[in-house]
Amino acid sequence: MCAEELRQHSINPATLPSAPSAEPTRHEFRTRMNTLPLAPCAACGKPGITTKVIDAGDGPHWLDLCWPHAGETSPPHPHGPTTVEEILDLLREVAKEVAAEMGLSVPLHIWTDQEGWHDEYFG
Ligand SMILES: [Zn+2]
Known part of the structure; x- marks a missing residue:
C-alpha cells in the first residue's frame, strides 16, 4: 500500500505501530493477530482482524485492518486460489x-x- 492509498483511506502512517522488521516471522504475525484486544483498524478503529507490514518511508509498521478495509485495500493475489x-x-x-x-x-x-x-x- 503506497502513501496515496493510505491517504485515500484516511490512514496517517505516522500513527501506525512499529513492526519488528519488514518481514516478520509467522510467529510474530500470529502473536499480533491473536493478542486481545485486537489492534484497531487503521482506517476506522474497529477491531483489526488482518495485519500486514508496510513501509511508508520511515521503517516497517503494522497495518491492522478490519475485513471491509482489508478487502478495499488488497488486490487479489495473482496466484491465489480461485476455485x-x-x-x-x-x-x-x-x-x-x-x-x-x-x-x-x-x-x-x-x-x-x-x-x-x-x-x-x-x-
Ligand atoms: Zn476498518
Whole structure:
C-alpha cells in the first residue's frame, strides 16, 4: 500500500505501530493477530482482524485492518486460489501446518454442494 492509498483511506502512517522488521516471522504475525484486544483498524478503529507490514518511508509498521478495509485495500493475489477446491486445498494445507506447529488436532467442519457437511481432522 503506497502513501496515496493510505491517504485515500484516511490512514496517517505516522500513527501506525512499529513492526519488528519488514518481514516478520509467522510467529510474530500470529502473536499480533491473536493478542486481545485486537489492534484497531487503521482506517476506522474497529477491531483489526488482518495485519500486514508496510513501509511508508520511515521503517516497517503494522497495518491492522478490519475485513471491509482489508478487502478495499488488497488486490487479489495473482496466484491465489480461485476455485472452491483450490480454497479447500489451501485451508487443509494451513490446518496441517497449524497442527504440526502447535502440536494440536485441528478439526475442519466443511460444507460442499457435493458432500454436504463433513469433518476432517489434521494432526
Ligand atoms: Zn476498518
